[in-house]
Amino acid sequence: xxxxxxxxxxxxxxxxxxxxxxxxxxxxxxxxxxxxxxxxxxxxxxxxxxxxxxxxxxxxxxxxxxxxxxxxxxxxxxxxxxxxxxxxxxxxxxxxxxxxxxxxxxxxxxxxxxxxxxxxxxxxxxxxxxxxxxxxxxxxxxxxxxxxxxxxxxxxxxxxxxxxxxxxxxxxxxxxxxxxxxxxxxxxxxxxxxxxxxxxxxxxxxxxxxxxxxxxxxxxxxxxxxxxxxxxxxxxxxxxxxxxxxxxxxxxxxxxxxxxxxxxxxxxxxxxxxxxxxxxxxxxxxxxxxxxxxxxxxxxxxxxxxxxxxxxxxxxxxxxxxxxxxxxxxxxxxxxxxxxxxxxxxxxxxxxxxxxxxxxxxxxxxxxxxxxxxxxxxxxxxxxxxxxxxxxxxxxxxxxxxxxxxxxxxxxxxxxxxxxxxxxxxxxxxxxxxxxxxxxxxxxxxxxxxxxxxxxxxxxxxxxxxxxxxxxxxxxxxxxxxxxxxxxxxxxxxxxxxxxxxxxxxxxxxxxxxxxxxxxxxxxxxxxxxxxxxxxxxxxxxxxxxxxxxxxxxxxxxxxxxxxxxxxxxxxxxxxxxxxxxxxxxxxxxx
Amino acid sequence: xxxxxxxxxxxxxxxxxxxxxxxxxxxxxxxxxxxxxxxxxxxxxxxxxxxxxxxxxxxxxxxxxxxxxxxxxxxxxxxxxxxxxxxxxxxxxxxxxxxxxxxxxxxxxxxxxxxxxxxxxxxxxxxxxxxxxxxxxxxxxxxxxxxxxxxxxxxxxxxx
Numbered sequence: 104x105x106x107x108x109x110x111x112x113x114x115x116x117x118x119x120x121x122x123x124x125x126x127x128x129x130x131x132x133x134x135x136x137x138x139x140x141x142x143x144x145x146x147x148x149x150x151x152x153x154x155x156x157x158x159x160x161x162x163x164x165x166x167x168x169x170x171x172x173x174x175x176x177x178x179x180x181x182x183x184x185x186x187x188x189x190x191x192x193x194x195x196x197x198x199x200x201x202x203x204x205x206x207x208x209x210x211x212x213x214x215x216x217x218x219x220x221x222x223x224x225x226x227x228x229x230x231x232x233x234x235x236x237x238x239x240x241x242x243x244x245x246x247x248x249x250x251x252x253x254x255x256x257x258x259x260x261x262x263x264x265x266x267x268x269x270x271x272x273x274x275x276x277x278x279x280x281x282x283x284x285x286x287x288x289x290x291x292x293x294x295x296x297x298x299x300x301x302x303x304x305x306x307x308x309x310x311x312x313x314x315x316x317x318x319x320x321x322x323x324x325x326x327x328x329x330x331x332x333x334x335x336x337x338x339x340x341x342x343x344x345x346x347x348x349x350x351x352x353x354x355x356x357x358x359x360x361x362x363x364x365x366x367x368x369x370x371x372x373x374x375x376x377x378x379x380x381x382x383x384x385x386x387x388x389x390x391x392x393x394x395x396x397x398x399x400x401x402x403x404x405x406x407x408x409x410x411x412x413x414x415x416x417x418x419x420x421x422x423x424x425x426x427x428x429x430x431x432x433x434x435x436x437x438x439x440x441x442x443x444x445x446x447x448x449x450x451x452x453x454x455x456x457x458x459x460x461x462x463x464x465x466x467x468x469x470x471x472x473x474x475x476x477x478x479x480x481x482x483x484x485x486x487x488x489x490x491x492x493x494x495x496x497x498x499x500x501x502x503x504x505x506x507x508x509x510x511x512x513x514x515x516x517x518x519x520x521x522x523x524x525x526x527x528x529x530x531x532x533x534x535x536x537x538x539x540x541x542x543x544x545x546x547x548x549x550x551x552x553x554x555x556x557x558x559x560x561x562x563x564x565x566x567x568x569x570x571x572x573x574x575x576x577x578x579x580x581x582x583x584x585x586x587x588x589x590x591x592x593x594x595x596x597x598x599x600x601x602x603x604x605x606x607x608x609x610x611x612x613x614x615x616x617x618x619x620x621x622x623x624x625x626x627x628x629x630x631x632x633x634x635x636x637x638x639x640x641x642x643x644x645x646x647x648x649x650x651x652x653x654x655x656x657x658x659x660x661x662x663x664x665x666x667x668x669x670x671x672x673x674x675x676x677x678x679x680x681x682x683x684x685x686x687x688x689x690x691x692x693x694x
Numbered sequence: 695x696x697x698x699x700x701x702x703x704x705x706x707x708x709x710x711x712x713x714x715x716x717x718x719x720x721x722x723x724x725x726x727x728x729x730x731x732x733x734x735x736x737x738x739x740x741x742x743x744x745x746x747x748x749x750x751x752x753x754x755x756x757x758x759x760x761x762x763x764x765x766x767x768x769x770x771x772x773x774x775x776x777x778x779x780x781x782x783x784x785x786x787x788x789x790x791x792x793x794x795x796x797x798x799x800x801x802x803x804x805x806x807x808x809x810x811x812x813x814x815x816x817x818x819x820x821x822x823x824x825x826x827x828x829x830x831x832x833x834x835x836x837x838x839x840x841x842x843x844x845x846x847x848x849x850x851x852x853x854x
Contacts, residue, residue, distance in 0.1 A: 240712055241719050245762040248708070265762055301704055301765040425756035428749070 119288035124252040124278065125150035128189075128216060129158045130291040131259030135214070137187045139163055139178060139545055141171040145191020146231060147218030150283040163545065163574070166566040168195050170538040172202025173564070176211050177502060177542030180525045183338065185212040185266050186542065192218045193231030196277075197238065201532055203273045204242035208529025209359060210336055210423075212271035214262045215243075221281040222250065235277045244272030252285035256292045263294035269304035270423040271336055306422070308439040308447065316394075316437065316444075317451030319416060323392035325460045326352045329375060332359030332528065333397015333421060333441050340364065340521045342445035343396055350455040353464045355383035357398045359528045362518035367497075372464065373473075376404035377679050378510045381471035384685040386464055387412050394418045397441045400430040401529070402682075410684040420444050473514050474692040475673065484508070484583045484669040487649055488515035491553055491581065494653050499523070499551045502540035504560025505531045506590035508583045510675040512555045534563025537580060541567060544576045551579070551657060558584040558608050558629070565632065571662040572637035579656040580638075580664045582629055584609075585671045593674050597689075609671075625666075633664035640664040696725060697751045698770040698777060698848050701740040704763040705731070712761060713740060722746065722754055726779075726845030737765060741847050743823075770848045777848040780820040781830065782808070786837035787815050796836055803829040814839060 122130070128151050132140060139161045144152045155162055165171035168190045175186030186206075190199055196217040206213045220229040236248050245265050247258045255278070262274040320326055330343055334356070340363040347354050347370050354364040355375040364371055372383035387393060393415040398404070400419070405411040408431060419426070419433040420441055427436035437444055475485045488511050491499060497517045502525040503509040509526055518524055525543050527535040540554035561582050571578050583589075586609030595603050609626065625642070633640035639659065643649045649667060656663035676690025703709045710729055717724055725743040732739050744754060751769065758767045770777070787793040793815060800807065800817050803825065809816035819829050823846055830841070 236708055237711065240715055250707075299762070302762045423760070425753065425760050427756075429753060429756075432749075 121286050121288055123150065123154070123283065124249070124255050124285050124287070125154045125283040127252070127255045127287065127291070128259065128278065128283070129154045131256060132187055132214075133159050134291045135260070135263040135294050136184065140187045140189060141165055141174040141178070141542065142189035143168050143171055143191065143195060145195045145218060147192040147220060147280045148189060148216075148283075150280065151189065151216070151218070151278075163570065165538065166569055167564065168198035169202050169534070170564050170567040170570070172199045172213070172215060173205070173532075173535050173538035174542035174545075174567075174570075175213050175215075176202060176206050176535075177525050177539030178546045179206070179211050179213060179542075180539065181500060181522055181543035181546045183336075183522065185214055185263055187214050187216075189216040190218070191231065192220055192235070193233045195231075196235040197233055200238065200242055201530075203239060203275065205527050205530045205532045205535060206273040207242050207244060209527065210270045210272055210332055212266040213273035214266050215273060215275045217275060217277050218283075219248070219277045219279040222279045223281070225279065235275070239275050242273075243275045244270075246275040246277065248277045249279065249282050252282050252287045253289055255282065255287065256289050257297075260292035260294045260297050261299065264297040264299075265302060267294070270333075306439050308437060308444050312437050313444070313447045314451060315435065316418060317448050319392055319418060319435070320350060320352070320394070320448070321451075321453050321455070323416075324457065325390045326350070326392040326394065326457065327386050327390035327415070328352050328354040328364075328394050328396055329387070329398050330354060330356045330360040330363045330396045331398020332357065334360045334363035335521050337397055337422065337441040338521075339396065339441040339445055342442060342449070344368075346445055346449060346452065349449065350452050351457045351461055353386060353461065355379070355386060357401065357404055357528075358513055358526065360398065361513060361524040362521045365519040366517045367519055369465070370461070372468070374513050376401075377406065377681070378513065378675050378677065380468075380473060381677050381688060381691045382464060382467035384679065384688065385467050385471075388414070388685045389463070390415045392416050392418070394420070395433070396420055396445070397422070399423070399426045400433075402430065405431060406679050407682055407684045471677075471691050471693060475676070478670070481670045482644055482646060482649065482667060484585065484667070484673055485511050485515050486646055487581060487583060487667050487669065488512055488555065490646075490649055490653055491555070492516045494650070494657060495551055495553065499553045500525065500543050500547065502526065502536050502543055502552065502554045504536040504556040504563075505533045506557055506560065506588070507585075507593065507673070507675050508555050508557040508560065508589070510590070511583070514675075533560040536560055537564050537571075538567045540578050540580070541571050541576060544571070544578050545574070551577070554578055554580045556580065556582050557589055558582055558586065559588045561629070562627070565636075568633060568636040568638055568662065568664070575661050577660055578662050579653070580633075580662070582664065582666045583669050584629065584666050585669050585673065587671060589673075590675070592672070596672070596674070597678075598680070629664065629666040638662040638664050640666070642666045642668065644668045695747070696743055696745050696771075698775070698846055699742045699744065699751070699755060699758070700768045700770055700848060701742060701758055702732070702765040703738050703740060704765065705736050705738040706763060709738070709763045710740070712763060713758065716757055716761065717742070717744070717754065720753070720757060722750060728845035728847050730847070741845060743846050768850070770850065774851045775848050776851055777822055777846050778820050779823050779826050779844055779846045780818065781826050781841065781843045782816065782818050783830065783833060783838060784809075784814055784816045784840045785833060786813060786839055788813060792836070796833075799829075799832045803832065805829060
């Protein structure tokens with residue numbers, strides 16, 4: 104064998120290799136470092152799937168294209184590397200929209216490849232044709248339609264370059280079937296070697312800006328760091344810790360930044376915003392210098408804009424120039440990557456104590472702890488989250504759906520590391536939890552991944568459970584079943600005089616004419632449903648049962664579903680009503 | 695206040711749709727939009743006239759700059775610049791008296807006659823947006839058969 108190879112190497116080197124467009128896709132993905140491709144096949148991607156057969160990376164078949172995009176998204180959030188997915192034209196492509204929009208809002212790097220009908224058929228309403236460029240334009244960072252196979256190697260490299268630089272985001276490549284079959288002699292291009300005239304993500308921060316920032320920090324009496332998703336995306340959590348400790352600056356995080364600063368650190372205030380801690384929201388209100396480190400002043404954080412941080416000089420460090428001054432008129436904007444900015448400013452920071460301010464923060468924290476009523480004989484959803492925290496020693500990677508389950512997961516798990524929190528922030532996508540947990544688990548096989556869902560969200564992508572089972576993923580899916588679409592019900596309770604409209608998922612409270620019998624008490628029966636998908640499943644109703652079930656599940660080598668029957672009308676508190684000031688906070692405990 | 699934004703973009707299919715979609719998707723208005731080639735065949739220039747306060751215009755500018763196909767965005771309004779808008783208007787002239795009246799207005803505004811038919815006359819005026827609007831107001835009493843008005847185009851005039 105060896106001899107044979109040695110005897111004729113030159114011929115191959117000299118003749119430029121002729122490759123199909125489909126092969127260029129596989130080679131381009133491999134060159135960009137793709138190790139798992141998620142997707143779903145179809146007519147217009149048959150050629151790519153044919154080459155995929157011999158690809159140097161793993162392919163994971165989802166059961167719905169939305170699931171494939173969320174899996175790639177979960178993979179990206181868990182690793183920081185771009186997630187990759189592939190779907191067919193028409194319905195395959197339109198099914199990706201929610202997934203793309205989710206990633207786009209949260210700045211998650213994805214490359215999504217869609218098949219398209221042959222170039223000459225575009226515009227003819229051909230079978231499985233959709234104007235994917237038009238449809239996905241506003242839910243992607245960028246999209247490409249490949250019109251010539253010779254452009255394909257470069258476009259794939261550009262897609263990865265655009266997805267991973269600046270504020271990251273999803274990039275879609277629409278590839279007509281005839282382009283996949285056409286051939287080119289052009290080589291594969293590495294994303295690092297791409298240079299684009301109109302897209303220059305590298306920004307230099309001026310020395311004077313750094314000095315000004317340092318001066319503000321050194322002068323402040325009540326400084327507060329407000330870390331956002333950019334702290335995770337920009338891999339800046341260590342520097343945030345360094346800055347906080349050097350000048351004794353308290354830190355609150357947005358939901359997207361959970362884990363960017365260890366919540367067991369005395370300087371941590373936890374999450375800020377609508378369902379954030381009272382201490383974090385009071386600190387924002389009273390601080391004299393608020394430094395946003397990659398947070399974008401989202402309405403769920405600011406509440407009433409003109410009263411937000413009204414006593415503070417606001418600083419906004421963001422790689423997205425358009426985010427600066429978009430929601431809040433900040434006093435000082437710094438356009439740049441968080442990591443180099445923090446690195447540059449650190450040597451200028453004078454060690455400081457801020458004793459009075461730190462004591463005030465400590466007082467708030469002990470005066471207004473997170474808490475919830477614990478009636479006898481009722482399993483509280485918050486207790487379930489606390490147990491996941493305790494039993495996993497705070498080390499689990501948590502993926503969630505959206506709503507109450509998500510908010511309790513922010514409040515009662517102690518996040519200490521970045522990339523352990525996987526949740527749809529900006530778009531608030533129900534059905535995100537399970538598929539993103541699958542993506543995260545595949546990326547980090549040796550870690551414990553727990554998916555926290557509600558009985559609503561889990562039903563939106565339940566079909567993906569099969570993917571976890573067939574790949575023997577030890578994911579633990581915890582369903583907090585309260586029989587309601589809980590967050591909507593909570594708003595109806597608080598702001599619509601308890602007129603519960605369209606939120607009942609269980610038999611309880613339904614009109615008799617819906618004809619649900621006593622045998623159908625659990626509808627759907629999540630235990631049977633999970634078992635039908637091949638997972639181990641159980642239903643628990645008491646704290647003791649939860650504890651046992653979790654302990655067993657954490658040891659298991661395959662997928663577990665634990666359905667927790669929890670208090671039907673538990674609420675997420677504290678809560679600052681939408682568009683209100685911190686002084687309107689409701690439902691917080693007082694010690 | 696109206697703002698003139700010049701936007702240099704990659705001359706590629708779909709870029710116009712991207713820019714227009716961005717502006718409408720974020721709820722901003724456009725008064726006029728003009729697209730044309732530049733000296734470099736790979737670059738197109740879009741001139742957008744949009745109403746809004748400084749904050750809105752800053753957002754439009756930043757959002758445009760963020761687009762992968764946008765090379766440069768220049769807010770022209772507060773810089774020394776030349777701006778022009780062109781209008782072609784065809785007016786009914788049934789008799790000599792009417793024709794004389796129309797030509798009178800045309801000469802007042804320095805509009806050029808570009809076509810004459812036995813019952814109509816076509817005029818062209820290239821000027822700033824105000825002058826074009828005033829000219830059309832003056833033409834109102836006559837029967838305007840057809841009218842085509844371009845968007846504003848602008849170039850800077852600072853010394854290099």
